[in-house]
Structure formats: structure tokens, C-alpha cells
Amino acid sequence: MKRALPVLVLTVAGLIPLWRYTPAAPTRAAADPAPAPTVSTTPGSTVRVVAGPTVDTEKGPVRVEVTLDGDRITTVRMLQQPDHPQTTAAVPVLIEETLEAQSADIDTVSGATVTSDGYRESLQAALDAQGS
């Protein structure tokens, strides 16, 4: 992974304008405080989702949600996290936005183009034709 460091630098450099850009009314899905532990189960399944109580730490309040399959933890998710650089860097911040259709200058398209008809109509076909 000799390329890792320059790649990281490039990625971070690319993100700086995004940090400075504030989308319209971003909401933090992570901030959803509720006082008591809650448990939800799916009928006929051993999977349980347990939300813990809010715990005060020296960095601020923390609340997690754990998904268990039987006695095994399968997922841990932050419901609430302190607004502190050390913790905000570790947990992905989730952003909600409105869905907007757009077109732009691009190199390629992600998203299945399975059938030939679908492909012919797709943007990727246009891009391939443009380059040949």
C-alpha cells in the first residue's frame, strides 16, 4: 500500500471544499436522544435491537444501539455522540438531503446496466460512444 498516503492526502484535499460547504438544513441522524433503554425484536427471529441509556462521559453524552443475534453482537451504532473532535472523527456523521436528479460532466456511471436495451439507453453508452 505504497499509494495509501498520497491517496489519503488527495482525498482529504478533495473534501476541504465539502467541509466548507453547508448543504441546506443538514440534519444529524445520529442525534436522537431518548432517556430509557428500548428493545425491539422481530417475530420468529433471534435478532434483537437494543438501544442503551444515555451515558455521560467526560467528552459528553453517548448513546449506542446494539443489534444482537442470540447472544452475539452483530452491529453497534451510535445514536448520540459528543460533539468533540476525537469522537466525531471516529463515527461516521450521517447527512440527510433531498433527492435531486442532475446531469454533469462525468467519466463513467455506477448503477446496473444489465440488459442491452437498458445499456443502449444509458449514459454509459453515450460515454463509450464519445470516447471511441
Place this chain on the structure above:
Amino acid sequence: MRRVEHVMGFPVSLRIDGEGFDDTVADRLFAWLREVDARFSPFREDSEVRRLDRGELDPGRLSPGLTEVLALCERYRAATGGAFDVRLPGRGLDPCAVVKGWSVQKGAELLRAAGARRFCLNAGGDVVTAGGPWRVGVRHPEHAGRLCTVAHLTDRAVATSARYERGDHILDGRTGRPATGLLSLTVVAPTLTEADAVATAAFALGREGFAWAAARPGCEVFAVTADRRVRRTDGFPVAGSGQVAA
């Protein structure tokens, strides 16, 4: 150089930038993808996958490739509590969701080994990039000719799971029914092996799939929910309008 071929049931587009790359590099890539199709397709009666499914192969003595693929399938099944499952009741073994990402990632490694440093390999909408940044549009879940976002990728891969023209083709292994809750889910990851499997598995998980994928190390996620809202991780490399680098 550029090349487009139809392999494994979808169009594969290759673009390599730089001098000294001729058709032999592309020939090797497409030969590998055709070999994968012959060995791992559940739609070919003589493939290793079909022969294993019919009990004609000793499960303890499979080829290294198939062993690797089945180990990946099991890893993602366990990680999703069974939502992602290549052995659904009443259906044959179908490891397509893992084979695609795994084999195209291996194909990208063939290109790197041949000296390619800046390329974009798109296999039916799943993309591996080398060098960059590459501007990768994500197909809009409802308008085929439009995009719902554009990502800037350098040395990373991206995969999108959605219904698109295939309809309800991803089943939730826990219920056996088509996965609902999401219109599309896109994962950016260091490899396409991870991006493709995580995108499919998260789509199978439905609404909870977003948080599951977002928690995986190295994965950035962009999802459109059934109520047409976008949820994405803060680190998803969105190239917003006006911020696209020249």
C-alpha cells in the same frame, strides 16, 4: 485505450490512460472475465457452481477461486444476520453478487500488474478506478438518463444496488421476499470485492442496511430511501455542482 465487451451478462467498459497499452492488456482482462463466467455462472450447467450444487464436486476439494468466493459469501451472510444469503431455500446456489465484485477486482489487479496506473473499469455499473480523480455519476433510481449524485474517486471502487430494469431481484434472506425500504444504495470502498458485496447485502437489509454499511471500515455510503430521501455518510466523496475539480 478503450474497449467495451459484453461478458457475464453485462457490458464491461475499460478505459486505460497513458502510453504503451495495446489490445493485449485488454485481451487478458476479458479472457479472465470469460473464464469466471464459465466457472462460476449459476446459469451454465457445466460450471463449477452448478456441479457443486448438484453434488458432483467434493466440497472439501474445490478450486482455490471457488473456495475464496464461498468464504466471502459466508462472511457477508454472517455479517448481515442472514439477510445476504447465496443459498436461499428452493433456489440453487447463486453467488453472483460476490463473484462479480471479486472477479472484476481481480481483473483490475491484472491491469495494475501489466503496468496500468490510471484506468477506469466499469462492469455493468460497478466501477474500479486507478489513479484519478475519476468523476463517477450514480444513476438515478427512477430516471435512467439522470444521475442522483457524482462521486470523485481515486484508487477506489464503487458499486450501486438498485431495482432498475431488473425489478425485485435482491431478496432478503431472512424472509425470502424482495428487499424493500431502499430505492438504491451506493458504496465506495477500497476494493470492488467489498463495495459490491456490501451494496448488495445492505440493499437486502433494507432500511437498516444504510447504518450497517456505514459502520463498515473504509466504506462510504449514499442511499435513496423508498420515500425518496437521500442519506449519506459525511465522508462520501460527493462532487457537488460548482465543486467539480477541472
